[in-house]
Amino acid sequence: MAREKSSKDNAKALFHSLRSAYAATPVNLKIIDLYVGFAVFTALIQVVYMASVGSFPFNSFLSGVLSCVGTAVLAVCLRIQVNKENKEFKDLPPERAFADFVLCNLVLHLVIMNFLG
Amino acid sequence: MATMPILPNMPVLDLVKSFKLKTKQQELLIRVSILCLVYVLAFITRLFSVLRYESMIHEFDPYFNYRTTLYLTQNGFYDFWNWFDYESWYPLGRIVGGTLYPGLMVTAALIYRILHFLRFAVHIREVCVLTAPFFASNTTLVAYFFGKEIWDTGAGLVAAILIAICPGYISRSVAGSYDNEGVAIFALLFTFYLFVKAVNTGSLAWSLASAFGYFYMVSAWGGYVFIINLIPLYVLVLLITGRYSMRLYVAYNCMYVLGMLLAMQIRFVGFQHVQSGEHMAAMGVFFLLQVFYFLDWVKHMLSDTKLFQAFLRITVTCAVAVGAIALGLGMLSGYISPWTGRFYSLLDPTYAKDHIPIIASVSEHQPTAWSSFMFDFHILLFLFPAGLYFCFKRLSDATIFIVMYGLTSMYFAGVMVRLILVATPAVCLVSAIAVSATVKNLTVLLRSKNKGVQTGSTKGSSSSKASSKALLDQSQPFQKNGAIALLFGAFYLLSKYATHCTWVTSEAYSSPSIVLAARGAHGSRVIFDDYREAYFWLRQNTPPDAKVMSWWDYGYQITAMGNRTVIVDNNTWNNTHIATVGRAMSSYEDEAIEIMRSLDVDYVLVVFGGVTGYSSDDINKFLWMVRIGGGVFPVIKEPDYLVNGEYRVDKGAAPKMLNCLMYKLCYYRFGEMLTEYGKPPGYDRARGVEIGNKDIKLEHLEEAFTTSNWIVRIYKVKPPNNRW
Numbered sequence: 023m024a025r026e027k028s029s030k031d032n033a034k035a036l037f038h039s040l041r042s043a044y045a046a047t048p049v050n051l052k053i054i055d056l057y058v059g060f061a062v063f064t065a066l067i068q069v070v071y072m073a074s075v076g077s078f079p080f081n082s083f084l085s086g087v088l089s090c091v092g093t094a095v096l097a098v099c100l101r102i103q104v105n106k107e108n109k110e111f112k113d114l115p116p117e118r119a120f121a122d123f124v125l126c127n128l129v130l131h132l133v134i135m136n137f138l139g
Numbered sequence: 140m141a142t143m144p145i146l147p148n149m150p151v152l153d154l155v156k157s158f159k160l161k162t163k164q165q166e167l168l169i170r171v172s173i174l175c176l177v178y179v180l181a182f183i184t185r186l187f188s189v190l191r192y193e194s195m196i197h198e199f200d201p202y203f204n205y206r207t208t209l210y211l212t213q214n215g216f217y218d219f220w221n222w223f224d225y226e227s228w229y230p231l232g233r234i235v236g237g238t239l240y241p242g243l244m245v246t247a248a249l250i251y252r253i254l255h256f257l258r259f260a261v262h263i264r265e266v267c268v269l270t271a272p273f274f275a276s277n278t279t280l281v282a283y284f285f286g287k288e289i290w291d292t293g294a295g296l297v298a299a300i301l302i303a304i305c306p307g308y309i310s311r312s313v314a315g316s317y318d319n320e321g322v323a324i325f326a327l328l329f330t331f332y333l334f335v336k337a338v339n340t341g342s343l344a345w346s347l348a349s350a351f352g353y354f355y356m357v358s359a360w361g362g363y364v365f366i367i368n369l370i371p372l373y374v375l376v377l378l379i380t381g382r383y384s385m386r387l388y389v390a391y392n393c394m395y396v397l398g399m400l401l402a403m404q405i406r407f408v409g410f411q412h413v414q415s416g417e418h419m420a421a422m423g424v425f426f427l428l429q430v431f432y433f434l435d436w437v438k439h440m441l442s443d444t445k446l447f448q449a450f451l452r453i454t455v456t457c458a459v460a461v462g463a464i465a466l467g468l469g470m471l472s473g474y475i476s477p478w479t480g481r482f483y484s485l486l487d488p489t490y491a492k493d494h495i496p497i498i499a500s501v502s503e504h505q506p507t508a509w510s511s512f513m514f515d516f517h518i519l520l521f522l523f524p525a526g527l528y529f530c531f532k533r534l535s536d537a538t539i540f541i542v543m544y545g546l547t548s549m550y551f552a553g554v555m556v557r558l559i560l561v562a563t564p565a566v567c568l569v570s571a572i573a574v575s576a577t578v579k580n581l582t583v584l585l586r587s588k589n590k591g592v593q594t595g596s597t598k599g600s601s602s603s604k605a606s607s608k609a610l611l612d613q614s615q616p617f618q619k620n621g622a623i624a625l626l627f628g629a630f631y632l633l634s635k636y637a638t639h640c641t642w643v644t645s646e647a648y649s650s651p652s653i654v655l656a657a658r659g660a661h662g663s664r665v666i667f668d669d670y671r672e673a674y675f676w677l678r679q680n681t682p683p684d685a686k687v688m689s690w691w692d693y694g695y696q697i698t699a700m701g702n703r704t705v706i707v708d709n710n711t712w713n714n715t716h717i718a719t720v721g722r723a724m725s726s727y728e729d730e731a732i733e734i735m736r737s738l739d740v741d742y743v744l745v746v747f748g749g750v751t752g753y754s755s756d757d758i759n760k761f762l763w764m765v766r767i768g769g770g771v772f773p774v775i776k777e778p779d780y781l782v783n784g785e786y787r788v789d790k791g792a793a794p795k796m797l798n799c800l801m802y803k804l805c806y807y808r809f810g811e812m813l814t815e816y817g818k819p820p821g822y823d824r825a826r827g828v829e830i831g832n833k834d835i836k837l838e839h840l841e842e843a844f845t846t847s848n849w850i851v852r853i854y855k856v857k858p859p860n861n862r863w
Contacts, residue, residue: 032449036441036450040437040441043440043441044440080410081403081410084403084410085400088396088399088400091396092396095393096343096393096396099343099388099389099392102385102389103341103343103385103389108385110341110384110385110386111341111385114341114342122342122344123343125343125344125347126343126347126393126397129397130396130397130400133397133400133401134400136404137400137404
């Protein structure tokens with residue numbers, strides 16, 4: 023009983039502290055996080071759809087899911103490079119990071135369009 | 140020698156001084172000139188066979204690559220990508236577009252088009268022959284940049300020089316060896332260099348470049364599996380040793396997702412990146428990275444460690460459970476295919492001999508002997524551990540990578556002879572670190588403190604020892620001498636390496652295998668051009684739709700040069716079809732003719748070395764035909780052809796051996812042939828015995844053509860007799 027209560031307390035305290043820490047992040051990072059969440063959500067919808075109607079043609083399914091996962095991952099990389107707290111990237115201008123992000127996304131979507139079939 | 144006269148040459152000195160460059164510019168000039176020389180050297184050392192014989196394609200596999208490149212340049216990319224070849228594997232055909240790695244052909248066709256655009260009217264064969272040396276030169280440049288990334292420019296230069304002449308690489312990239320490895324090793328090293336650069340800089344642009352490098356590698360060779368397993372292993376090692384950083388996340392994720400997508404565009408690879416067991420390590424590490432960095436981010440956000448521990452426990456257990464369940468389900472349901480035989484035999488070398496005789500029979504797949512290592516690497520063999528020591532002394536992300544690459548590739552090189560090629564760049568790079576670091580330390584010793592004796596010590600060895608000995612202070616009299624002696628030792632070793640490499644290239648790796656050479660009785664050179672003689676006979680004297688049955692080794696050459704349909708060829712994708720041919724070759728003539736009529740065979744081609752002493756002929760390969768045929772058709776039993784476990788062709792041979800189709804076809808009319816002075820007629824020079832069955836009569840076949848040295852023999856299948 024006490025253990026259950028303490029674990030519940032733990033979960034609540036965890037949730038609260040995470041929420042308060044997250045509220046302190048800058049707005050541009052939150053926008054990127056929103057984009058990542060949207061991409062992952064789209065991927066999940068596609069997986070659920072595939073589970074219900076079957077995976078033929080497989081290349082279309084893969085290209086759809088991988089485009090979502092790919093752009094999510096690239097957005098996370100952008101977030102890492104733009105985040106001012108990361109000392110490794112302090113001399114990388116954010117414009118350059120964004121340009122790299124756009125270039126990689128361009129290549130990603132070109133390949134996806136070829137793969138969609 | 141007298142000292143340099145100063146006074147009379149004053150005006151000349153002034154002129155020279157006006158051209159004098161700053162040290163940095165001097166260094167750049169030296170570096171660029173060394174790289175240019177190395178580039179040219181790597182190209183010209185591979186040209187021995189072109190100078191001795193002619194510009195032709197070597198071996199067996201390159202003939203298929205040449206034929207496909209020819210088709211590509213004549214018919215365009217769309218027809219090439221969708222090509223169905225009905226001239227091989229009769230009656231099955233082969234979907235060429237979906238079963239080859241197009242990188243090599245597309246590269247050669249591109250070079251051909253560029254040269255034609257610049258109005259150089261070269262034939263595609265010349266481009267094919269010289270593609271591998273050209274890419275070997277490019278590899279030396281990549282090795283320079285890679286060495287510079289790992290250690291410094293000195294190591295880069297030494298790496299470029301070492302890899303330019305290393306026999307392990309030359310063996311598969313001589314002029315004429317138009318095979319996937321010629322381009323693939325360049326792609327391998329290039330991908331590794333770009334990835335290490337991406338990890339060092341953490342830039343998305345470099346990761347994108349490494350994804351493209353990986354795409355080129357996937358399009359070029361099946362050995363890309365090495366990359367897709369080594370890089371996740373490297374990431375795992377970095378994570379375990381605590382060297383993880385944000386740069387690693389950026390580099391690996393971008394490269395994995397984009398690389399995987401690009402790789403799936405090659406039809407031959409298809410969906411293997413998500414379905415095959417060999418590629419699951421990369422996916423596993425991908426998910427592990429996401430979990431790892433997510434936890435790291437949460438830890439960074441939370442200030443309370445106790446809460447974080449709880450969160451950590453929950454997340455890790457959930458993630459591991461989900462991952463294990465997914466993997467287990469995938470493997471059990473068969474969705475994720477297990478490791479294929481080709482790669483499984485690398486982990487368990489005894490697997491192929493018991494289960495897959497075709498893989499075991501290829502001579503390049505045998506385990507490596509020590510002599511092969513010494514032959515192919517020479518001094519690099521002991522410089523490699525020395526380089527490992529230096530790498531461990533100065534650990535960084537890049538040196539950890541090269542250590543891992545070196546160790547894993549050396550293990551695989553020990554399992555299979557063919558994979559010495561993959562180990563060569565790693566061995567060259569690590570040895571270059573050893574050489575460069577040692578020479579640097581020694582020259583620092585030489586140049587330290589007593590700058591005054593610098594000019595004195597650069598003239599001749601004995602005088603410098605005397606003069607420097609006189610001028611040095613007594614505390615370190617022998618250190619300088621030791622350094623000079625060691626430097627001379629290093630110079631001697633490296634020059635011996637260069638001599639060895641050139642000798643090996645000239646003697647061992649420059650033979651075209653399709654043209655044989657030997658020394659005649661008076662020391663003159665004798666050339667056996669029998670193979671091409673036979674293929675051109677086929678091309679000119681048989682109907683265009685004739686089908687030729689031969690052992691699979693010669694399939695590619697027959698289709699490329701003879702331009703006739705074959706039953707089986709080197710692709711070996713259908714074991715049952717090859718076993719059918721093996722069964723036909725090992726049966727009595729009456730049974731064999733049934734099989735040949737069912738396959739519509741018109742001509743049979745065998746290779747026989749009894750007259751010339753050529754030892755890679757079909758009689759020596761016969762037991763493999765029996766084993767492969769017997770693997771599918773139990774009616775063929777290997778002990779029937781052996782006597783007390785011994786393989787013989789003379790009088791004491793097994794009766795089934797003396798009457799099987801292969802024996803008859805090889806030794807037909809050989810019983811009357813006098814091959815060597817003082818030996819009876821019918822003396823087989825390759826086996827060294829007099830053959831057992833000299834009186835051979837063929838009932839269903841007739842001899843069509845035998846080449847001038849009896850190396851290739853072609854027989855025509857007679858149509859069935861008329862009924863009356």
